[in-house]
Structure formats: C-alpha cells, structure tokens
Amino acid sequence: MSQTVDRALTILPLLAEGPAGLEEVATRLGVHKSTALRLLRTLCEHGLVYRQPDQRYRLGARLFALAQQAMESLDVRDVAHPHLARLNAETGHTVHLAVYEEGEVIYIDKVDSRYPVRMYSRIGRPVAITVAAVAKLLLADLPEAERREVARRLDYPRYTPRSTPDAQAFLAELAKVRAQGWATDLGGHEESINCVAAPIRGPDGRVAAAMSLSAPNVVVGADGLLALLPQIRRTAEAISAEYSGTAPGGPTGS
Template sequence: MSQTVDRALSILPLLAEGPADLGQVADRLGVHKSTALRLLRTLHGHGLVYRQADQRYRLGARLFALAQEAMENLDIREIAHPHLVRLNESCGHTVHLAVYEEHEVLYIDKVESRYPVRMYSRIGKPVAITVAAVAKLLLADLSDTERRALAEQLDYPLYTARSTPNAAAFLRELDKVREQGWATDLGGHEESINCVAAPIRGADGRVAAAMSVSAPNVVVTADELLTLLPQVRRTADAISGEYSGRTPVKETPA
C-alpha cells in the first residue's frame, strides 16, 4: 500500500511541471500504463488531477483549494516559537517575531533576554515602522509601487540622531535591505538598543514574517551583536523551511 501511495504522490510534482499524457506518467513512474491509469483515476476521483480534452492530465482545482486552506490555517507563531526559544537559549538576548498587517508591523512573539536589562516591547504592540529592523524586512518585500506609496504616507519621528529622517532615506534603506536579505537597527529607535533581523519566507518566496535579536549596549556592543547575524539567518531559514513545507518536521518516535 505504501508503494501505491508513494507512486500516486509522485504524479503530483510531475504534473506541476505541466500537463502530461498517460505514457509520460507511466514512463516517469517506471510502471505499466494500466498501473499509471489506475493511480490517475484515483487522484482524479479526489479532484487532485484533471483530465483535459486532449487526454492529458494536469493538477486539479481541489489541490489548489487544499493548499490555500492549509496556508490560511498555518500559525507562523506556533511554528517559529521553538526556534526562537533555542536561539534565545544560545545567545541570551531578546528575540522577537513580527508580521505586517493593516499597514502596521506588529510583534506577535517575544522571548525575553536572560540579562537583567530588559527591552520595553510587548506582543501585539506596533513597532517603530521607520527604524525597526523587522519592519524594514517586511516592507522591503513590498512591490516598488507599494513601497513608494507607503513611504510617502509615513511620518518620520527623530527618535535618535540615527533615525530615518525622510521618505527618500527610507526607500534607500529598503532597497539596501531587499538586496542584502537582512536588516539592522543600530540605535535608530533607542540610542542604547541594537538589533539584527532576518526574513521568514513562505512557500511563494515572499516574506511572511521577520525575526530579530536585540540587545542593549550595556550587555553587548553593536559589533558584537552583528556577529550573531549568521545564527539569526540560519534560524530564520529553519523557520522558513518548516513554514513553507520545504523541510519536513522530524517525527518523534512513539
């Protein structure tokens, strides 16, 4: 039975490349046409493949509906949290997870620093959108038109001497972040707080969330915090792999 399931599932990535006829499916699976036809009929019965008028098969609408439903029900916070905890245990600093919703960037998870000096940030609270590293990553992924329109609408409070002063500077920063694939806030919101961040991507390659590590100068310097960037990016990549389905979750033996 497991071999039958394996063969049936192997048809789906084949058809993702484009429509294929019975002979092509049989050849790819290395089976007789009668076996391939039986598998295709089963998938067709569940709406996962569709037979066209030219007798070729393509992916069925039901498959896309299932994929959309699965994506809508994915909880990125639930997936990311164990990874954030492990990163926090490794480096000791505050770790945040943020998303972009309704023209705001919001923290949706936070793991506190082990050090006595704590950051004033709360889950559900909007971040300082023009300076926060997580915001830069989320907004850099917008289209050029969306980025420009948003940049022109924002206010640019000068929290510190390093704050982003205007829309032109903000757009330049977003272009830089988009190109390099990571972001920083080095005293832009609070003089004494530095932050490095990396993007979390979904199955479509778009940035679905952003995560960061933040620490005050009294605990670690900006240069020292930047040495954690590779670890932050690896953590973000691990979350991306799990969230997008590219990395199967290992099952715990019973």
C-alpha cells in the same frame, strides 16, 4: 460602508485612549447621546466594551480573548516559536517575531532576554515602523508601488539622531535591505539598543514574517551582535523551510 457599524467601531480606538463617559463618546463621535448609548450597549453585550462601576466605558475582556485566539491561529507563530526559544537560549538576547499587515508592523512573539534589561516592546504592539529592523525587512519585500505608497504616508519621528529621517532615506534603506537579505537597527529607536533581523519566507517565497535579535550596548556592542548574524539567518532559514513545507490549506501569512 455601513454607517452604523462604522460609528460603533470608531468608538473602540477612542476608548483605547482611556475610559470615557457617554457624553464624551457621543461628542467625539459627532452623534446624539441616545445613538451613542445604543452603540455602546451593543458593544457591551458582545464584551468588547466594559462598563465600569462608575458608569464610564472602557475596552472589555473579550477583546483580549479574541486577539489571543487570532494570534494563536497565525501558524507562522507556532512554527517559529521553538526556534526563537532556542536562539534565545543560545545567545541570551531578546528575540522578536513580527508580521506586516495593512501599513502596520506588529510583534506577534517575543522571548525575553535573560539579562535584566527590559525592552518596552510587547506582543501585539505596533512596531516603530521607520526604524525597526524587522519592519525594514517586511516593507522591503512589498511590491514597488505599495512600498513607495507606504513610505510616503509614514511619519518619521526622530527617536534618536540615527533614526531614519524621511521617506527618501527610508526607501534607500529598504533597497539595501532587500539586496542584502537582512537588516539592522543600530540605535535608531533607542540610543543604546541594537537589533539584527532576518526574514522568514512563506511557501510563495514572499517574506511572511521577520525575526530579530536585540541587545543593549551595555551587554554587547553592535559588532558583537552582528557577529551573531549567521546564527540568526540560520534560524530564520530553518523556520522558513519548516513553514514553507508544512503550509496547510490557506496561507494565513503576512
């Protein structure tokens, strides 16, 4: 709606791809160099963009600080964390917490496996939305219309042979997940990694977040992971109860 701001904000994802010089920014924005310069200067003053010694621009430190503050103000996170840590302590596996917003699913907390395996997931990172167990739970709870709309717009990358192939399959999966109240990802993202997830509900009964337990096949097979389902659901329900009870003034949820 506001051309100037729109242009300025378009610079951010552009710089997220890597540092860029003034001319490159101007070209990719489709504006004159002087215009781009003024926008970049403004972004710099606010610390969202940093000008490197070599005069190229990249995203700046204040962005981290802002994102951090925003994340901390998500109250689901505070409520959930101790429970997630306990589940991790009991099972030893990686625990994730994710929320949905505007077509994206994002990890907002993670407790690492005590086994020496690394998952490439990271707090703040968008989730592989078509296959991740947490994503299925979050999308399954959307109103019918929005769910279909989102499913239609998505890409369906074939990470592995077991990845969800298309919108139709995805909607069917969501229906199943919705009915059973939990979700899995059995090698749909990385061949050898399985996840089991359960929903966390807010005061209004809607799914506010989702949590999952992930482990590679070498540590525990799909069966072994599924055996932990009751424990996962208990944890999720405990979080739901606490979160629903203590819900303060405004729902920060979703």
